[in-house]
Amino acid sequence: MKLQESGENYLETILILNRKNGFVRSIDIANELNYSKPSVSRAMGILKKAGLITIEKNGQIELTEMGHNQATAIYERHCLIKQFLIQTLQIDEQLADKDACRIEHVISMETFERMKEMLKN
Structure with a gap:
């Protein structure tokens, strides 16, 4: 799947934050990119629907194998x-x-x- 620039930025940020902190939540992405929580939430929905991330019940965001490959x-x-x-x-x-x-x-x-x-x- 070809992503827009913003989608690529989100994937890259998830990868970097995961390497740095060992976990990633929407609020972490919002803080890192200085975006609003609703904007990040919408983007996470798009990435999830595309099969690039999963979101756990506790809010933790994980890259799927495909998402990890693209982010890398x-x-x-x-x-x-x-x-x-x-x-x-x-x-x-x-x-x-x-x-x-x-x-x-x-x-x-x-x-x-x-x-x-x-x-x-």
Whole structure:
């Protein structure tokens, strides 16, 4: 399933928060992204319907295998693009992180793979 940029941001945030805290709830996502709880709740419903997350009775949000795979791919793009911007273009880390967050959603696989190869060399 092809997600909109916002859906990809939610998946990436769930992955990062889960790695950081070991659990994720809607309020954690709302706080991290500075979004309203109703906005996050609506997005979680969409991700759940798409089979990308499950929501436990206690409110804990888990990535499904498909959700985890997508979130990991998104996060990999983010990290590699950020690294590319810092190492190759000597962009400040904070700006590189901000720019990578936007670029990760629109970059072609061909360009991404070439950036990856360039960083290997």
